[in-house]
Amino acid sequence: MNPVQAVGRSTLGLLRTAGSVAIFAGRGVAASVSTPWFGGQMARQVVSIGYLSLPVVGLTAVFTGAALALNIYTGGGRFNAEQIMPQIVALGITRELGPVLAALMLAGRVSAAIAAEIGAMRATEQIDALHTLSTDPFRYLVAPRLIAAVLTLPLLTAVADTIGVAGGFLVATQTLGFSGPLYVQNTWNFLTSWDIQSGLIKAAVFGFIVALMGAYHGYNASGGARGVGRATTHAVVSAAILVFAADYILTSIFTAK
Amino acid sequence: MTEPTHPMLELRGVRKAFGDKVVLDGVDIPVARGRSLVIIGGSGQGKSVTIKIAIGLMAPDSGQVFVDGEDTANIRTSAERARHNARFGMLFQGAALFDSLTIWENVAFRLINADKVPRKEARDRAIEALARVGLPASVANLYPIELSGGMQKRAGLARAVVAAPQIIFFDEPTTGLDPINADVINDLIVEQVKRLGCTAVSITHDMASARKIGDEIAMLHKGKIVWRGPAADIDHSGNAYVDQFVNGRADGPIKVEV
Ligand SMILES: Nc1ncnc2c1ncn2[C@@H]1O[C@H](COP(=O)(O)OP(=O)(O)OP(=O)(O)O)[C@@H](O)[C@H]1O
Ligand SMILES: [Mg+2]
Numbered sequence: 001m002n003p004v005q006a007v008g009r010s011t012l013g014l015l016r017t018a019g020s021v022a023i024f025a026g027r028g029v030a031a032s033v034s035t036p037w038f039g040g041q042m043a044r045q046v047v048s049i050g051y052l053s054l055p056v057v058g059l060t061a062v063f064t065g066a067a068l069a070l071n072i073y074t075g076g077g078r079f080n081a082e083q084i085m086p087q088i089v090a091l092g093i094t095r096e097l098g099p100v101l102a103a104l105m106l107a108g109r110v111s112a113a114i115a116a117e118i119g120a121m122r123a124t125e126q127i128d129a130l131h132t133l134s135t136d137p138f139r140y141l142v143a144p145r146l147i148a149a150v151l152t153l154p155l156l157t158a159v160a161d162t163i164g165v166a167g168g169f170l171v172a173t174q175t176l177g178f179s180g181p182l183y184v185q186n187t188w189n190f191l192t193s194w195d196i197q198s199g200l201i202k203a204a205v206f207g208f209i210v211a212l213m214g215a216y217h218g219y220n221a222s223g224g225a226r227g228v229g230r231a232t233t234h235a236v237v238s239a240a241i242l243v244f245a246a247d248y249i250l251t252s253i254f255t256a257k
Numbered sequence: 258m259t260e261p262t263h264p265m266l267e268l269r270g271v272r273k274a275f276g277d278k279v280v281l282d283g284v285d286i287p288v289a290r291g292r293s294l295v296i297i298g299g300s301g302q303g304k305s306v307t308i309k310i311a312i313g314l315m316a317p318d319s320g321q322v323f324v325d326g327e328d329t330a331n332i333r334t335s336a337e338r339a340r341h342n343a344r345f346g347m348l349f350q351g352a353a354l355f356d357s358l359t360i361w362e363n364v365a366f367r368l369i370n371a372d373k374v375p376r377k378e379a380r381d382r383a384i385e386a387l388a389r390v391g392l393p394a395s396v397a398n399l400y401p402i403e404l405s406g407g408m409q410k411r412a413g414l415a416r417a418v419v420a421a422p423q424i425i426f427f428d429e430p431t432t433g434l435d436p437i438n439a440d441v442i443n444d445l446i447v448e449q450v451k452r453l454g455c456t457a458v459s460i461t462h463d464m465a466s467a468r469k470i471g472d473e474i475a476m477l478h479k480g481k482i483v484w485r486g487p488a489a490d491i492d493h494s495g496n497a498y499v500d501q502f503v504n505g506r507a508d509g510p511i512k513v514e515v
């Protein structure tokens with residue numbers, strides 16, 4: 001095979017995948033915005049995607065906030081700008097690191113779990129069984145996960161924002177000698193509501209990506225236990241990459257004035 | 258009112274290929290109302306694909322599927338699909354119970370999620386259905402993982418019959434069970450099909466099971482139905498494929514591909 005053929009073939013493969021992901025996403029969205037809804041399933045997913053992710057998201061945020069504070073303080077020191085550290089930390093966390101880190105933790109925790117669960121259901125004919133029991137798998141399995149992720153990732157991000165800023169605050173006040181009240185005041189006066197909102201909008205999009213990748217790869221899993229393993233890996237990797245890509249696109253839209 | 262003359266289920270000229278591998282090559286299978294047809298055939302001959310096409314889980318490349326005289330290709334919306342599926346019950350090869358739900362929730366799944374029967378009533382009906390397949394009410398709150406393979410098959414059977422389907426499919430109902438449990442399942446299948454008066458299509462390579470649950474037997478080989486006749490004729494079919502399969506001989510017209 002010559003190089004041109006190879007490039008052509010992989011381009012076609014990529015387009016085919018993009019097409020089938022788009023169709024899957026369309027069916028998922030259609031099932032999410034119309035009744036019947038499976039409230040019980042949705043509640044279960046809100047707990048497992050949202051609530052149970054709080055510890056990992058919180059821990060990630062506190063350490064990242066603290067490390068960010070140290071780095072910016074040191075970097076800022078090179079041109080005597082240590083004092084604006086609280087503002088930079090707050091901006092970096094709300095606009096960028098809060099939503100991205102929360103989404104990455106969810107890509108690992110949630111995409112994988114969704115892909116494994118739905119993939120195992122595919123392998124053991126449970127998805128076929130849903131059909132024969134007059135229940136649309138997109139309504140019963142896919143929609144509750146999409147909805148739960150889109151609703152809870154912004155909430156997790158709000159938590160990550162708060163804890164991340166608190167991490168910076170702790171380092172600043174405990175080791176860098178900042179005054180507590182002043183740190184809070186600086187952060188508060190500096191941040192605009194758009195800084196926070198734009199991060200939360202990103203988070204909703206990332207939530208959709210994370211749940212979609214898990215569901216897509218799980219639903220299309222084939223080939224028994226190995227297929228489920230492969231689906232899980234693909235879900236995590238594709239969710240992470242798409243989160244970064246979406247992050248860049250959204251950021252460039254949000255910053256274009 | 259006169260009985261309709263069309264078959265309850267009919268596959269007409271069904272073809273299905275995966276890539277360049279032709280699995281079904283023009284299969285015609287009519288099944289009369291209230292009859293039980295067993296499809297036999299070697300591994301990989303397309304028995305499961307046949308059932309998946311009949312039940313609408315897979316679309317044929319060409320050919321039609323009629324249910325009660327209606328061409329299933331005319332089903333468009335998901336609501337129509339759900340109503341159509343309400344006529345079916347299916348027992349899957351591995352039972353395919355939902356492992357996140359208890360046994361009674363599994364059995365009552367269609368009642369709760371599709372038919373919107375109140376939970377209390379659905380639970381009562383599920384426990385009744387479990388009793389019919391010989392499972393005590395004490396298993397109702399267990400999860401599938403806590404049941405043996407034979408018990409899971411019974412629960413799967415209860416789930417398939419709880420909403421009184423018109424057509425019921427059995428995919429290798431006895432595979433993986435010991436001979437005694439296999440016979441219990443066969444008896445339960447015969448009993449439930451008779452009680453409901455429904456049309457049944459089973460696939461199996463277990464001849465004891467085929468003889469017991471089938472009114473008729475059809476053999477699928479190389480994408481075609483090579484023989485079909487009353488179950489009683491299976492031992493003197495005069496068909497070399499059937500003879501070789503029934504007697505389990507290595508030599509004959511069927512070549513095992515390795
Ligand atoms: N979704 C699919 N994609 C590709 N090939 C498939 C698919 N489903 C079935 N096949 C192929 O079709 C052929 C028939 O499969 P099928 O499962 O119907 O066999 P079977 O008669 O039920 O065999 P067994 O007794 O082993 O269950 C097999 O060769 C299988 O590899
Ligand atoms: Mg099979």
